[in-house]
Amino acid sequence: MSDYSFAYLDEQTKRMIRRAILKGLAVPGYQVPFASREMPMPYGWGTGGVQVSAATLTPDDTLKVIDQGADDTTNAVSIRKFFEKTAGVDTTEKTAEASVIQTRHRIPEAELTEDQILVYQVPIPEPLRFLEPRESETRKMHALEEYGLMHVKLYEDISQHGAIATAYAYPVKVEGRYVMDPSPIPKFDNPKMEMAAIQLFGAGREQRIYALPPYTQVVSLDFEDYPFEASKADHPCDLCGAEDSYLDEVILDDAGSRMFVCSDTDYCRSRREAGHSGRLGEEAV
């Protein structure tokens, strides 16, 4: 096979996906079924995000791909190469220079603009799935706006643990209507979802696409007396000194000493280039 269609998928398929995206944008937070194709990477590796990106990219776009916030994680590298090969688009590691950003598990730290599209890879699009395994039931629950079960679950967390015991994929309510899974981003990222950029979510194996138009209201579920809290490790970044970024914890030696570094590699690098430095900034670079 030597000739690929632009961005791999044939035009019919891209049209079908674009329709699903438009429907998703028209009904924010609603999971639109789509006839997901078998991609040349496995389900679970971002086939939904890849299909959404493929249907979104134009030849003039500049693509950035991150996994765990980093451009150089193996699967981000693999997906970026896939689009370099099949779409021939420019790619970048700089958040500000990208027009389309495909991500797994993170929202970039730098604020996104109206000219950007953020594409999420989603494993389980259904926020109610672990409360009710049947799709036929959960679709009804969404249709009837029957979200009591979710609140009961959060309440049980509080009664058992004294806090809502969900650290990532923390459920949100969109424009006061649909409860939505934000994909497995840490809850630290949830408040960023009210943003200027378009957000598209693709779940390949589960055959669902959903979307958030710019500036859509996205509220993390909570209770008045137990308000939502966006948490992160209580440290500054050891490389760039940032106090406001989500951090990865890295084990340094057999004695178990640790360092904390920005999970967003572009954010960390640009801060260091601008002269910022953390505890281990000099020696580690």
Place this chain on the structure above:
Amino acid sequence: MYVAVKGGERAIENAHAWLAEERRGDTGVAELSLAQIREQLSLAVNRVMAEGSLYDPDLAALAIKQARGDLIEAIFLVRAYRTTLPRFGSSRPVETSGMACDRRISATFKDAPGGQVLGPTFDYTHRLLDFKLAAEGDVPEAPAAEPRMETTPHITAFLQGEDIIEREPFSDDVPGDLTREPMAFPAGRAVRLQSLTRGDEGFILGMAYSTQRGYARNHAFVGELRIGVVPVEMEIPELGFCIEIGEVELTECETVNQFKGSKTVPPQFTRGYGLVFGQSERKSIAMALVDRALRWEELGEDNLGAPAQDEEFVLSHSDNIQATGFLEHIKLPHYVDFQSELELVRKLRREAAELAETLASREAAE
């Protein structure tokens, strides 16, 4: 010292190079040709075609070679390739009653028109390792009979003549296609059968076995099992008639199951149906059993809560490409999520410890 996880790109390339080397194995041993795989590992080729949903023995052989014999990986390669193929149209339904049978057996009648034809089966072999195969050698030619020229009627057709088995409702509806439409439940029997025939052989086998062991038991007789070649015809709009575009080998299994009847239907036999690409006997029998178990609702039977009766459960979990992808993806980096869990568990433990301390000091004070 901290080593940043850089160089993913080079690591990937090196891993691929190593993989290619491992796939080839010892270069002192002759390389497998696709023709060898196609001809000598034909049942593996058949499975890859069936679950890959693409009838092309050469491509399946290539996939098996590339996948180092991992059949699920080979099925995945075929599926991914299949996605890129343009679709010209749909064939006419194949007529399995016109099959040129290599094998045709019935467990329900000692003999019937068309006869019992064992064909190339493992059934009555003794499973003793044949060390002669370890050395190369010629195979003596199998005795051949005159091929039967007349068509071989379906066993169930005889039962139908007596009206003692349910009639399949005739329909000209275009069946759904789960590769073109997202799955929705209830899926309907046509899509169910498509899902089962593509489904993982091991999963379908396990589901079928569970019905035999009592989870929604419905005793199945193999009314008929036939393996052979059927022509595939397609109507060409410009011509206005059908032409034969090729032929495929199929395995078809029809089971005859008990049914006690209901208020509106007198007691009669019911059917389970299995149809699979290639010589795929185990799969087609298993498919027929699961098909029958899934039909409980239309036949007015009780829902016993058995896994094999649960359409959403069976269909959502039968695809091995979906299953293996999602299962194996947990080896991808998850450290962002794990970090957030780590923070949460530390926080909860801290709070629990503080609470215990407060309680202890209060007790001491009393």
